[in-house]
Amino acid sequence: MLVNHQERRPIVELLYFLEIGERLAHKCATAQAAMAPTSKMRQFLKGQAKQEAFHATLFQTAGRWIAPRYRNRPTTLQPFEEYSTLVTDTLNRKDFYESLLAEQVILESLGEAILSKIEDGLQKRHAPFRRLRKILLYQEAAHHGFGERVLEQAMANDRLTKEELNEKAVPYLELSHAMILGLKDLFEEIEEDPRDYLAIQQQFLPPWLVTTT
Ligand SMILES: [Fe+2]
Ligand SMILES: [Fe+2]
Numbered sequence: 001m002l003v004n005h006q007e008r009r010p011i012v013e014l015l016y017f018l019e020i021g022e023r024l025a026h027k028c029a030t031a032q033a034a035m036a037p038t039s040k041m042r043q044f045l046k047g048q049a050k051q052e053a054f055h056a057t058l059f060q061t062a063g064r065w066i067a068p069r070y071r072n073r074p075t076t077l078q079p080f081e082e083y084s085t086l087v088t089d090t091l092n093r094k095d096f097y098e099s100l101l102a103e104q105v106i107l108e109s110l111g112e113a114i115l116s117k118i119e120d121g122l123q124k125r126h127a128p129f130r131r132l133r134k135i136l137l138y139q140e141a142a143h144h145g146f147g148e149r150v151l152e153q154a155m156a157n158d159r160l161t162k163e164e165l166n167e168k169a170v171p172y173l174e175l176s177h178a179m180i181l182g183l184k185d186l187f188e189e190i191e192e193d194p195r196d197y198l199a200i201q202q203q204f205l206p207p208w209l210v211t212t213t
Contacts, residue, residue, distance in 0.1 A: 008067050010189040014114070015063040017080070017183065021111055022056035024084050025143075028103040031091040044146055051139045058136070076182035083107070083175045097154055098168050104147020106172045109204035110179065112140055113197045148206050155208075162208050169209055176201065 026049055033045035083102075090098045115137055122133065154160055180194050180201070187194045205211065 007190050010186040012063045012067045013186050014118075014183070014190075015059045015066070017077075017179075018111070018114065019056050019059040019063065020077075020080065021107065022052050022059060024087060025103060025107065025111075026052035026056060028087055028091065028099060029143075032096060032099055032103075035094050035096050037096070041150065048139075048143050048146070051143075055136060055139075058132075076185075079175045079178035079182050083172065083179065086171060086175070097151060097160055097165075100147040100150055101165055101168055102172050104143050105151065105206065105209070106169065106176055108140060108144040108147065109201050110176045110197075112137075112144060112204045113200035115140060116200060117192070117197060144204065152206075152208075165208070166210050173209075173211055 029045045029049035029052055033042050033049060036042045036045055087099065087102050087107075090102060119133060119137065127133075151165065155162055155165070177198060180197050184194050187197075202211065
């Protein structure tokens with residue numbers, strides 16, 4: 001069996017966390033597609049929005065498959081909700097570059113950390129749907145790479161500076177760390193250390209983003 005009885009609740013809650021992250025990514029990419037400066041970017045973002053909607057459905061389906069009757073939601077969603085509010089404000093202000101920093105660069109680095117860690121565990125257990133999981137990881141890496149490239153280009157064209165981006169990044173980085181530490185109890189139940197996820201997230205962040213935590 002892939003998921004034993006004790007692991008079921010924390011894994012379902014972790015999958016729910018991923019599902020709502022994908023829904024936020026979908027909402028964000030949809031809004032970004034309407035404000036991106038070039039048609040090539042708009043096209044990429046429309047594609048991303050579709051992929052994020054599909055990812056959300058995948059995680060929802062996986063959660064229901066593991067525990068069909070389990071309906072409790074995690075109690076530690078406050079940092080995620082604050083993150084979501086900040087991203088929504090940024091989209092309403094039509095700040096394209098800040099939205100890329102918040103979604104494709106920082107939130108996706110957290111998603112990639114969780115997914116790559118889950119993937120290690122799934123490979124050890126010879127879990128099914130390997131191809132589907134590979135596609136998902138590949139798509140997430142593409143979204144993340146897109147965000148970094150567009151921001152690097154914007155810095156090269158003097159549209160914004162590294163210092164401005166670093167200043168904008170502060171609340172998002174703090175909240176992304178709070179999200180992981182807020183899931184501490186869930187991680188402990190599946191014998192994982194949340195600090196490992198923070199270390200992996202760090203590896204996915206670009207070198208121009210200076211993190212202090
Ligand atoms: Fe996604
Ligand atoms: Fe993504």
